[in-house]
Amino acid sequence: MSVLKWINVGKVSAERDDELVNYFxxxxxxxxxxxxxxxxxxxxxxxxxxxxxxxxLKENPHQYLSDKDILVSLSFEDYNWKVHSLLSNSETAESLAYKHSWRFVILVEVIKAxxxxxxxxxxxxxxxxxxxxxxLEKLFDHPLPSVYQLIGRKLLGLSKVKLPRAGLDLEDGSFDSVEVSGGELSFEEVSADNDIRTALAxxxxxxxxxLEAALAKIQPCEYRTVICFDRVDEAWDNVSLDVSRKVLAGLVSASDSLTAKYNGVVRPIIFLREDIFSVLPLNDSNKLREDCGALLKWDRDDLFxxxxxxxxxxxxxxxxxxxEDLDGLFDKNEMRQRSKPSNYLLKxxxxxxxxxxxxxxxxxxAVKESVNDPFEETPANFDHLPVEAIYTAEPGYSEWLRQELLDEWFIQYxxxxxxxxxxxxxxxxxxxRAELxxxxxxxxxxxxxxGILDDLRFLFDNSVVxxxxxxxxxxxxxxxxxSQGFIESDLYKVHDGLIRALNLKEPRDAS
Known part of the structure; x- marks a missing residue:
């Protein structure tokens, strides 16, 4: 059978890959x-x-969690970020300004779950x-709304709620003194009125x-709640950058405090781009990265x-x-300069x-396109992929890699x-350095x-050079x-994956 009849590597984007569960x-x-x-x-x-x-994890929790674990997965593709700002505290550090609203979101989700x-x-x-x-049902509805609804009109509705002073009689579960007024308030109305914002806060x-007192009373809990946040960078753009930095910093700070407070019984887990984390206004970002984070990185064996x-x-x-062998897919074991196809791709x-x-x-x-060449009268029937197709595909791939780099860093750098x-x-x-x-x-x-030294460090940290x-x-x-740290050098070289996109020549070819 021709290799082209079956060969496939799935989709580049995990969000759009319906087969992901079959080969994760x-x-x-x-x-x-x-x-x-x-x-x-x-x-x-x-x-x-x-x-x-x-x-x-969302689709196969049984492989990682026990029968007593509860998984809550939240992916913020359509989320009202601006409502968080109504609970922000401008008098606190940036990393804490939105901590309040995230604690609220996480605790409501945990109680509900x-x-x-x-x-x-x-x-x-x-x-x-x-x-x-x-x-919560008296305040919001029955059943409790989703987080998307909660951080929206439902949260704004708390501006018209009257709770007992200091919440004292709530301890006995008597909610008769809780008053929920009718009507709705818009974001604009709440944000423009300091009295309403104060009442909301x-x-x-x-x-x-x-809610914290309720969870504290049942420790040790019979269940552990794992609440995962993905795609929290959806609002990471030029328009929302300043707010997004603070909102995400608040999520990290809230997750840090709740993780420590409940000793692992409440487990927020944030999936976040490393480049975004690096520019968040966090006081202890290095400590959090080392003590509270896992870096999703790959070595050669795992990638293959x-x-x-x-x-x-x-x-x-x-x-x-x-x-069983990546190189066995190709018609030759070596390419130019005696490089194996797998090494050429990896490099x-x-x-x-x-x-x-x-x-x-x-x-x-590229191989499929060669088969469909309108000027080729006898299309080839490939048992293996020709290594020449790698060279054919390289310019387009190189431009893709360049665009990925720009997408990754353009907003914050x-x-x-x-x-x-x-x-x-x-x-x-x-x-x-002088030539740059x-x-x-x-x-x-x-x-x-x-500044030039910082630029060179940035280029190295992101593997551009x-x-x-x-x-x-x-x-x-x-x-x-x-593990290699940046060292100021006499000479730098551009990553091989970017050479074609930037139309660069090796020094010996300069003439």
Whole structure:
């Protein structure tokens, strides 16, 4: 059978991949987070596979969670971010300004999930949880609304709620003194009236205190609630950047405090891009990254295993033997300069699944296009993929990788556009610091010596450039050598995956 009859590597985007569950590859990041009571962050570069991990956990919780665990998965594709601002406190640190509203969201979701699980299992809902559920239903509705509705008109409605002073008689579960006024308020009405905002904030504070007390009374809990947040960067754009930074910082701060407070019984887990986390206004971001986070990173073996699992799934689906060797797919074991096809592909990635999937998928498409060449009278029947197709696919893949880099960093580091333009104008794969300065100057970019060093560090940290150490002949890029720190060097080289997109030449070809 022609290899083109069955070969497939699935979709680049996990959100759109209906087959993901059939060939998901776990590199261990989920167990790393779930088995550590203090962890609540899953960080990774764009394309590292965070959404794939989130989706697989959501659809297969039994593989990672016990029978007594409750999973709540929240993906914020359509979410009213601006309502969070109504509960912000401008007098606190930026990282704490939105902590209040996120504590409210998480606690409501936990109470709702706990009561629902008790009903499902046919067990009596603990009295503190039952009372909290009753209060929330009186305030919001029965059944309780989704988080999308909650952070919207439902939350605005709390501006017209009258709670007992300090919530004292709520301790006994007597809600007769809770008054819920009719009518709705708009975001604009609440945001423009300080008295209404004050009432809203006070009501939310009282409810948070009540919900926290309810959960504290049932510890140790029979159930553990794992509440996962994915795609929280949906509002990460030029228009909403300032607010988004504070809102996400608030989510991290709230998750940190609740994780510590409930000793792992309430487990928020945030799937977040590493580049976004790095620019959040957090006081202890380095400590949080080290103590409370797991980095979704890949090594060579895991990346190849991921590809082989995908390829084997489609092969066996078409009654073809499983694929055990990536190089065995190709008609030659070596390419130019004696590089294996697998190494050639890997060297042009930034060690992310999305890169490998995209490059191999484009290589397959290049072979299919050659079969459908309108000027070829006798189409070839391929038993293997020709290695020449890799070269054919490379320019398009390289441009894709460049665009991925811009998508990843343009919002928080728009200077990347000028840096790539300067490198492209230099036209060589290798450059010195002075040559980069010269090209930036030609573009009219003002810079300082400290700024240039920061730019070079940024380029290295994101694997755009690498350098050599001492007498070594190996170019070291962060994606291939993650423990390598930045060192100011005499010469830098652009990542092989970007060379074609930037139309660069090796120094020996400059003439």
């Amino acid at each position: 590859y776990d590199n261990g990041v989920l167990n790393s987070v779930l088995t550590n009571k203090s962890s609540f962050l899953v960080l990774g570069r764009k394309g590292a596979g965070k959404t794939a991990v989130f989706r697989y 706990y009561a629902s699980r008790c009903a499902k299992d046919g067990v009596t809902v603990p009295q503190p949880i039952a009372k909290a559920q009753t209060l 006070q009501n939310v504070s009282n409810i948070i205190a009540y 295993k991921l590809l082989l699992r995908r390829l084997s799934y489609f092969a066996q689906k078409n009654d073809v033997d499983a694929v 042009r990635t930034m060690m992310r699944p999305r890169d490998m999937i995209c490059f191999l998928s484009r290589t397959i498409d 728009s200077h990347i556009v000028k840096l790539l333009s300067a490198i492209q104008n230099h036209a060589s794969t290798q450059f010195t 300065e010269s090209q930036l100057r030609a573009l009219g970019v003002e810079f300082t010596q400290t 690498g350098f050599k150490i001492g007498a070594s002949t190996t170019w070291r890029y962060r994606c291939f050598y993650p």
